[in-house]
Amino acid sequence: GNEARPKTFAHLLAVGPQCTKAYAKFSGAPLIVNTINNSWRAPKGDLPVLVSEDIVISQPAKILNFLRRQKYNADYDLSAKQGADTLAYVALLEEKLFPALLHTFWIEAENYCSVTKPWYASRIAFPLSLYLPGKMSREALNRILLTKGGPPLYSLTEVEAQIYRDAKECLNLLSKRLGTSQFFFGDTPTTLDAFVFGFLAPIYKVCFPRVQLQEHLKQLPNLCRFCDDILTCYFRLTVSGHSPAGQDTADANLQKLTQLVNKESNLIEKMDNNLRKSPQHPPRKLATLKLAAGGEESSPMSQALPVLETQTILLQKEQAARWGT
Numbered sequence: 001g002n003e004a005r006p007k008t009f010a011h012l013l014a015v016g017p018q019c020t021k022a023y024a025k026f027s028g029a030p031l032i033v034n035t036i037n038n039s040w041r042a043p044k045g046d047l048p049v050l051v052s053e054d055i056v057i058s059q060p061a062k063i064l065n066f067l068r069r070q071k072y073n074a075d076y077d078l079s080a081k082q083g084a085d086t087l088a089y090v091a092l093l094e095e096k097l098f099p100a101l102l103h104t105f106w107i108e109a110e111n112y113c114s115v116t117k118p119w120y121a122s123r124i125a126f127p128l129s130l131y132l133p134g135k136m137s138r139e140a141l142n143r144i145l146l147t148k149g150g151p152p153l154y155s156l157t158e159v160e161a162q163i164y165r166d167a168k169e170c171l172n173l174l175s176k177r178l179g180t181s182q183f184f185f186g187d188t189p190t191t192l193d194a195f196v197f198g199f200l201a202p203i204y205k206v207c208f209p210r211v212q213l214q215e216h217l218k219q220l221p222n223l224c225r226f227c228d229d230i231l232t233c234y235f236r237l238t239v240s241g242h243s244p245a246g247q248d249t250a251d252a253n254l255q256k257l258t259q260l261v262n263k264e265s266n267l268i269e270k271m272d273n274n275l276r277k278s279p280q281h282p283p284r285k286l287a288t289l290k291l292a293a294g295g296e297e298s299s300p301m302s303q304a305l306p307v308l309e310t311q312t313i314l315l316q317k318e319q320a321a322r323w324g325t
Contacts, residue, residue: 015101016060017048019198023064025234026189029072060198064191074190082185089177089184092170093199099144100167100213101202103160106140113285168216175220182229189230197230205231259325 019261024031036047049056050063057063068075075083105116120136121129144159153159174196183189184196203217217222 015098015198016139017055017198018201019194020048020050020063021059022189022197022230022234023060023067023074023191023194024072026194027067027072027074029067029070062197064194074188074194078185078190079187082190086190089174089192090195092173093195096166096170097199099148099163100201102140102144103163104203104208104210106137107144107160108208108210112137114209164212167213171213171217171220171223175223178222178226180222183226189234193226193230197227198225201231248293 021031021033023029031050047058047065048060049058051057052066055066057066075086078086103109106112117133117137120133124132144163145156147152148159148163153162178184181187186193200217200223203213204224206212206214233245
């Protein structure tokens with residue numbers, strides 16, 4: 001039944017939990033992370049979930065807004081234009097990059113059979129472990145066909161080719177936007193950095209047999225360095241060295257994509273100035289985050305932790321009590 005499965009497509013990847021964890025690190029929010037194996041045990045049947053006293057919040061955007069209201073605002077110093085850029089780029093990630101991530105993890109047969117299915121099945125109670133991974137794979141395929149299929153893309157092969165073209169253009173645009181900066185708006189990480197990291201880290205770290213998207217990412221050295229820096233500095237994860245090839249040259253499609261993002265950003269700027277309104281605790285370079293004891297970590301997916309863990313996020317009660325003052 002519905003109670004035995006997550007409620008949104010975000011559960012198919014660890015994008016949401018990673019975005020939330022990264023933002024908490026950047027803003028200094030004192031979170032305790034509780035790793036769970038069965039997502040339907042979460043208070044709202046979806047992950048990540050933040051629990052503070054009697055407040056339960058799901059979905060990364062709502063969790064981040066709650067943290068901002070509690071004065072943990074990584075976007076405090078952003079201008080209205082930068083806030084609008086953030087919303088535009090997050091929309092771009094969800095539109096252009098997320099479908100390719102779904103395909104890489106859940107539809108590409110070799111990846112699904114050798115990595116995704118065994119990893120998820122090992123963390124789901126029997127007999128659901130025999131059923132749920134296949135159901136999640138079908139959900140991913142249906143989502144892609146519903147959102148990306150249709151004229152002029154009539155076959156699954158054509159749809160697959162298009163979503164990977166879109167994803168590579170998105171990666172190229174992110175690389176161009178980041179340039180030589182440490183983060184997307186300078187030397188301090190913000191919401192945009194948290195979302196980009198949440199999308200890139202699973203691509204970057206998981207060892208798949210079919211690595212089309214990963215190979216393209218590794219040709220963009222500034223994005224690889226971006227992931228390495230966050231993993232090393234904020235998650236204290238030792239990162240093995242990579243020697244990516246030179247960055248792809250921006251083409252006409254990339255320029256069009258840039259124009260679309262700029263246009264959306266300008267529209268958002270006129271309507272939304274909420275990102276920088278709340279006060280902020282002084283930014284902390286390294287926030288403390290406690291992880292609950294997990295299970296075995298021998299599979300390719302678990303070796304990528306904290307990139308691919310599912311968790312309920314709990315706010316420390318003593319900190320929550322202080323927020324009201």
